[in-house]
Amino acid sequence: MRYPLFRLCIFIVASIWPLLWLYQAWIFALGPDPGKVLVDRLGLGGLIFLLITLSMTPLQRLTGWSGWIVVRRQLGLWCFAYIALHLSAYLFFILGLDWGQLAVELRKRPYIIVGVLGFTGLLSLAVTSNRFSQRRLGARWKKLHKLVYAILGLGLLHFLWVVRADLKEWTVYAVIGAGLLLLRIPAIGQRLPRLGRRKTGPVTKV
Template sequence: MPWRKPLLFVVCLLPLAWLLAGAVSGTLGPDPAKSLVLFTGSWALNFLLLTLSVSPLRRWLGRPGLLRYRRMLGLFCFFYASLHALCVGTYILGWDWAILQEELKERPYILVGFLAWLTLVPLAATSNRAAIRRLGRRWQTLHRMVYLSLGLALLHLFWLVRSDRAEAVVYGVIGGGLLLWRLYSRRKAPILAKK
């Protein structure tokens, strides 16, 4: 149905709308900068997991049409990850090289987070149909890098959390489950092809 993609686009913007409403009304808590950083990081990871959930859901539900929404979810993952990087650069580092060097000594998870964002850049840049046609089979190989993005993002989260790890464990279980499903489906595919 033609209205589903526009509706999904609007739904994907709701976290940003909530964030902007909180910033305008001053309800982001005692440390708004920290809230901005954590909120955008959480939603980047949420969209990454949603993007990776499309393939298993398509098979389990028998709805191949779900694949048409994966690109949009992936681009929103990159969008929120870029907002997260922008907030870190602005509110944590102040775009100061000396502060970055000092922060990397005390908080090396910042480097892991940056690497996670960096792996998303080529995926977002090649998500259009022209890139798919130009890259051919190499496109799938390149886009498997999303699993590296997930691993780095989860490492970034686990390294970041210092006390209550419950949320990080939930993300880790979901992410680990998606990685295991991918490995299982790849091992099963050659067997099915021989039958």
């Protein structure tokens, strides 16, 4: 396994982060509804990991270090894990596992449908992130994994709908996301300065 220490650091940070949120939410009782705080933070964590995942290719181009690409799959799976926890926490803390109420919520709050669409897209990427799927799908694998761009749009729309009263934080993530998408345009991405001297193979886009 390449870059084991780098992978281990990502695993430790990613796995401890939600535990700290859970501790804050229940020990310090953040606000009148700590369960909602946990739901919101898990969703935000998933969005952050999605943006970090999308930043791996530009970072490789910028620094010439192949380690960024090596951990891209791991970061993407952590993004999926956080969103899965976000959805599970919503079902448990907000709905109380009342499946009948879910239909009501879907009618009243369309942003939940947007979130479910984003989660479905992430699920399809997570289950096909292995080498077997990559070999089986061939050229279609790259086309499928370009869904990540649509998923980012759905995630930002979902977030916007939730925090529409305060757009400051959302604007920060939206600007970062827009910047990362612009770097996917060849005419822009190829103009990134090369800070690293290490030679790497051709960059694989995702």
